[in-house]
Every structure is written in C-alpha cells, then in structure tokens.
Amino acid sequence: xxxxxxxxxxxxxxxxxxxxxxxxxxxxxxxxxxxxxxxxxxxxxxxxxxxxxxxxxxxxxxxxxxxxxxxxxxxxxxxxxxxxxxxxxxxxxxxxxxxxxxxxxxxxxxxxxxxxxxxxxxxxxxxxxxxxxxxxxxxxxxxxxxxxxxxxxxxxxxxxxxxxxxxxxxxxxxxxxxxxxxxxxxxxxxxxxxxxxxxxxxxxxxxxxxxxxxxxxxxxxxxxxxxxxxxxxxxxxxxxxxxxxxxxxxxxxxxxxxxxxxxxxxxxxxxxxxxxxxxxxxxxxxxxxxxxxxxxxxxxxxxxxxxxxxxxxxxxxxxxxxxxxxxxxxxxxxxxxxxxxxxxxxxxxxxxxxxxxxxxxxxxxxxxxxxxxxxxxxxxxxxxxxxxxxxxxxxxxxxxxxxxxxxxxxxxxxxx
Numbered sequence: 001x002x003x004x005x006x007x008x009x010x011x012x013x014x015x016x017x018x019x020x021x022x023x024x025x026x027x028x029x030x031x032x033x034x035x036x037x038x039x040x041x042x043x044x045x046x047x048x049x050x051x052x053x054x055x056x057x058x059x060x061x062x063x064x065x066x067x068x069x070x071x072x073x074x075x076x077x078x079x080x081x082x083x084x085x086x087x088x089x090x091x092x093x094x095x096x097x098x099x100x101x102x103x104x105x106x107x108x109x110x111x112x113x114x115x116x117x118x119x120x121x122x123x124x125x126x127x128x129x130x131x132x133x134x135x136x137x138x139x140x141x142x143x144x145x146x147x148x149x150x151x152x153x154x155x156x157x158x159x160x161x162x163x164x165x166x167x168x169x170x171x172x173x174x175x176x177x178x179x180x181x182x183x184x185x186x187x188x189x190x191x192x193x194x195x196x197x198x199x200x201x202x203x204x205x206x207x208x209x210x211x212x213x214x215x216x217x218x219x220x221x222x223x224x225x226x227x228x229x230x231x232x233x234x235x236x237x238x239x240x241x242x243x244x245x246x247x248x249x250x251x252x253x254x255x256x257x258x259x260x261x262x263x264x265x266x267x268x269x270x271x272x273x274x275x276x277x278x279x280x281x282x283x284x285x286x287x288x289x290x291x292x293x294x295x296x297x298x299x300x301x302x303x304x305x306x307x308x309x310x311x312x313x314x315x316x317x318x319x320x321x322x323x324x325x326x327x328x329x330x331x332x333x334x335x336x337x338x339x340x341x342x343x344x345x346x347x348x349x350x351x352x353x354x355x356x357x358x359x360x361x362x363x364x365x366x367x368x369x370x371x372x373x374x375x376x377x378x379x380x381x382x383x384x385x386x387x388x389x390x391x392x393x394x395x396x397x398x399x400x401x402x403x404x405x406x407x408x409x410x411x412x413x414x415x416x
Contacts, residue, residue: 061219061282061289062168069179071211073187074164074293081163081296084188086365113394115142118381121394125401136407140385150309150320150395152374153349155336157302157357158199159364162188164208167294168215170284176212177292185210188295189365196299198332198368203298211293219282226280228272235274236266299367302360306349309378316378316393316402323396325374332370339371346373 062079076082113121122137179185185208196202216222227233238244242258246265250256257263268274279285307320329341335358338351350371357369379394390405 063218071185077164079166081165083363084162084164121399136385140383142381142383144382146380148378150376150378153306155304155353155371158368159300160367161298161364163296168289168291170286171288171290178212183210193297199301201301205296208293213291217283217289220280222287224285224287225277228276228278230271231269233276235276237269239265239267304353320376323376325376328375329373336369336371
C-alpha cells in the first residue's frame, strides 16, 4: 500500500499535510497578583485640569529589587515571570512487541456496505444539498465498489512548566510565612501541586513557602493614601452627559438643564469622591504590603495527527483528518515508545513524532503521553450515468459522502 503521510517531524520527508496543535489555557489562579496590573489608570478624557493619562498607583507598589531578600534558589527572580528549568528528561525503556499486543485492538465494527446501501446514502446526500436532483443517484449504474480504509495516528504529550516571580499584595494582618534559615524555601520543582487532569490544559498559581516579606508600601510611603491622580487633586471631573456645558438639548430643540450634574457641568471624582485624597491601591490603605515568591504551574497538551491513506483515497485525504474512526490501538504511559504493530508505516511515523515531542521545549517536563491509532472506513464507488463515468466516496463512522463528480447539478453550489 502506498501511503501519503502528514507530519512535520524531523526527518519525515513525505508529502501531504498534518495537523499539529499545542493547547494553552491559562486559567485564573487563586490570586490576582497586584504586580500583574500594569495598565494606566481610569482617566476621563474630559476631566478638566488633567492632560493625558496618569499611571495608576498600582504600578509603583513593587519595591526595588535591590531591597528584596536573596533567597537560596531564587536569587535571579524578578517581578517578571521567568521559567524554572525542568528536571532532566528521562527516556522510557524500550517495549517489546509482546508488551504491546494487549493494547492492539482488532476492529470488528466495520460493516460491509452493499450497492443498495451506498445508493441510499448517496440519495440522502443529494437531498441534503442544494442540487436536489436525486434522479441521478437513483438511476446511475454502480460498476465497482472498493473498501479502502485509512489510518489516523494521533500522539498527545501532556507537559508541565513552572514560572516563578516576586509578587505583592496589601497586607491586612494575619500570620506570615517569613524567610528563615532553619526552614529554607523549597526549589521550584519540589513544590507539591494537586494532581492535574491528564491531557487537559490548565494553570495554577501557588505561593512558595517561606518567602513572605513584610514591607512598607513604596507607592504611598506607608501613609495608606495619596493625592488623587484621576482628578489631579481637583475633586471633580467634567460631566460626561453634557460634556461640561450643564445643558442638554431636548427632543423639541430646547436647552434644558442637565439632570446628571444639575447644570453645574461637574460631578465628583469617581476615584476620591471629591476628597482629592484617594486610598492607595498598592496597599489597600494599610500602608504595608506582603511580598512573596509565587510559582505558576501550567499544564499544556501537545497533539500531532498523521493520516495514512491508500492511493485511490488521496482525493479525500483532508476529509479523513476530521473523520470519525474505530480505535484499533491505544496506549498511555509516562513516555510511550514507537508502536510495534504490523503496519510498518505507522511504526515509522510513530518513531519520528515521539522523537519530535521529546524535544518540544527544554523548560517543560513530560508528565504523560498517549498515542492512538484509528481505522477509518472508506468506500470508493465507481459508477456510470448517461454514458459518463464518475466516482464517489463514503467514509467515516457517520457515513459522510464526498462526490466531486456528482452529475445533474441544478444550481451553482458544489457538492462536497
């Protein structure tokens, strides 16, 4: 059987296409660190006495790095996340053919479709399309039916990566897990984490034990409040309803007093409520912040799909990538080895994709791998109608139809 392969694995010099996806889902952690807010403050463009944007207090809540304590194993950590190097990659031991026999499932669900069955499927397909001419499907002469199954190989690699950074939040009281020589902070990959759901991308943020530091808020100097930057200490801002005019034009074309500002054209500042002094957002008004090292654990799932089909089925190779099939082989291990089944092409593809996934990213640790082989039923029917030859395909468990040569198209749409 000659095969078309889809893969970009190193050394795989075959034509065709393949789909490779790496799923990243950054779920909300249990804390929203103050140091992550680096946007400008909410400033009304129509506020009097204020030109441009003013940075929010929260941008200045992080103390200088030279004032932060040096913790063993975290000397180079900053307020920007940096990757923690993963442990050395351990290659799985070789598995013999005998070990994989139990996971090789012979598919017995493939049913044989007769000429009558194929004709009914084609008629139903014609009715669902805008051609709406099922006469050709009912009258055509089917001359040959070939069963040509395709194979889909999928390799999934579930990895874990860790990033560390200094964080800060308002200190509102309570015990601190401070830096101590007697209780050193564990290294990034020694920190325990909950068991993730395999092959599902997610993220989690955890405090590193024994890294708490209590510091004076650098934004307000420990006062807990500061001059309001939203109104430039004016205590008011221009009314956004009448744009400071104090009047609005009614539907009758008359000028009426603005009901929002009662004709003053002003309203109290949204941030300081007219007091010109606002609570410091860096410390929440307490004057103190808790600095700590946080570790963000991210689980990613990489997936590669490779299609092997027969020469007669080349015209539907892109269809088979998304078609349903029967599982004939599945194996899940901390690190899988190339499949050792009679299909030599699958063994070659499996070897190259596994090697590719082992070198995905140096800062990610492989937690588990899973590879699956599907067989996809494909029927190729050759027919004649009004002396003209053609062919159509019925593929997948759902018996989808691909009929590029379908006759008697009575509209501009193409059956696919």
